[in-house]
Amino acid sequence: MKLITRNSDYALRALCYISKHKTVVAVDELVKKLGVPRPFMRKILQKLNKRNILESFKGQGGGFKLKVSAEEISIIKIMHIFQGQVELNGCFLKKAVCPNRGKCALRKKLRLIEENVFKQLKDITIASLV
Amino acid sequence: MKLITRNSDYALRALCYISKHKTVVAVDELVKKLGVPRPFMRKILQKLNKRNILESFKGQGGGFKLKVSAEEISIIKIMHIFQGQVELNGCFLKKAVCPNRGKCALRKKLRLIEENVFKQLKDITIASLV
DNA sequence: ATTAATGATACCATATTAGTATCATTTGTC
DNA sequence: GACAAATGATACTAATATGGTATCATTAAT
Numbered sequence: 001m002k003l004i005t006r007n008s009d010y011a012l013r014a015l016c017y018i019s020k021h022k023t024v025v026a027v028d029e030l031v032k033k034l035g036v037p038r039p040f041m042r043k044i045l046q047k048l049n050k051r052n053i054l055e056s057f058k059g060q061g062g063g064f065k066l067k068v069s070a071e072e073i074s075i076i077k078i079m080h081i082f083q084g085q086v087e088l089n090g091c092f093l094k095k096a097v098c099p100n101r102g103k104c105a106l107r108k109k110l111r112l113i114e115e116n117v118f119k120q121l122k123d124i125t126i127a128s129l130v
Numbered sequence: 131m132k133l134i135t136r137n138s139d140y141a142l143r144a145l146c147y148i149s150k151h152k153t154v155v156a157v158d159e160l161v162k163k164l165g166v167p168r169p170f171m172r173k174i175l176q177k178l179n180k181r182n183i184l185e186s187f188k189g190q191g192g193g194f195k196l197k198v199s200a201e202e203i204s205i206i207k208i209m210h211i212f213q214g215q216v217e218l219n220g221c222f223l224k225k226a227v228c229p230n231r232g233k234c235a236l237r238k239k240l241r242l243i244e245e246n247v248f249k250q251l252k253d254i255t256i257a258s259l260v
Numbered sequence: 261a262t263t264a265a266t267g268a269t270a271c272c273a274t275a276t277t278a279g280t281a282t283c284a285t286t287t288g289t290c
Numbered sequence: 291g292a293c294a295a296a297t298g299a300t301a302c303t304a305a306t307a308t309g310g311t312a313t314c315a316t317t318a319a320t
Contacts, residue, residue: 003133004219004240005277012236026296040279046298059287062296089134105259106142110134113250120243129235136309156265170310176267189318192265 004075007082010036011044012075015053015126019070026063044082051081070127076118088114134205137212140166141174142205145183145256149200156193174212181211200257206248218244 013034018025027045031038045064048054055067066073079086089110143164148155157175161168175194178184185197196203209216218240 002217002219007277009219009236016236028296037279039281042297043279049297056297057287058285058295058297060295061288062286064297087132089132089139106139106146109254109259113247116250117243117247120246124239129239135307158265167310169312172266173310179266186266187318188264188266188316190264191319192317194266 003086004079005083007044008075008079010034010041011048011078011082012126012129014041014045015048015066015070015073015078016129018054018064019066019126019130022065024057024061024063024065029063047081053077053081066126070130071125073126074122075124076121079121086118088117133216134209135213137174138205138209140164140171141178141208141212142256142259144171144175145178145196145200145203145208146259148184148194149196149256149260152195154187154191154193154195159193177211183207183211200260201255203256204252205254206251209251216248218247 014030014036017030017033027038027042030036030045031041034041045054045056049056049064052067053073054064056062056064076086089107144160144166147160147163157168157172160166160175161171164171175184175186179186179194182197183203184194186192186194206216219237
């Protein structure tokens, strides 16, 4: 069981690499450095481009560079892009059974942990990793 | 993306219920109270029995009761039983690419968060939920 | 003997994650 | 302009984990 998927992990590492190199970085270079399958890496970068984290350049000499500053890119932002809504635990019980969501001791405690984790994941940025 | 699966969630709620009722509790009662599919609930309870969290009684009037005290049953223990090793993030990169696991900034930071979460999940027990 | 319970085990369905394949489009270089 | 080198878009496939079902065996109270 993992909180962070490969998608997000690879994305973070790619972003770190790109962030270090001021020039435009092509997929091939990232693939060589990170050892990630090329088509998979491409897909990830395209998504980051669509979400305005990266800027892309087509044609010869093309590739990707950061579109926003490394300080603005947090782990949680990347996780949201690749994993959607992240949560420790939704209530699995039907409302009929568990009508008092507000009172549920389990949920309450998990919520606290969750908030804490999110805060920390928000504070870790590409800038802080490079 | 969930940190806690239904398995674990149902198990926790079942344990809470059983903990409150000092008598032996049968599957049917739990199923009615929690609205969980019967065969699924059975499977969960059987596993808890195998792992010595519950004690089972066969035959008419049989069912389950706690085998250890509610204070000893933490969320993390249940998660381990149903979800195996829980971790925020293993290193997805091959060793050849990322030989310096000790130095990896990403892993280091995640490890810290992880330890924190585990500590908290260890402190929440069935006793503290009931 | 019957019935009401759990034990064990094998199987199936669905969703998510991870990855592949293909063709279209853009752009720099000759 | 032709060509090559890059990304854009999209659809498909494979593997894994999760969430169950189904069935028969075993035990124990009545």
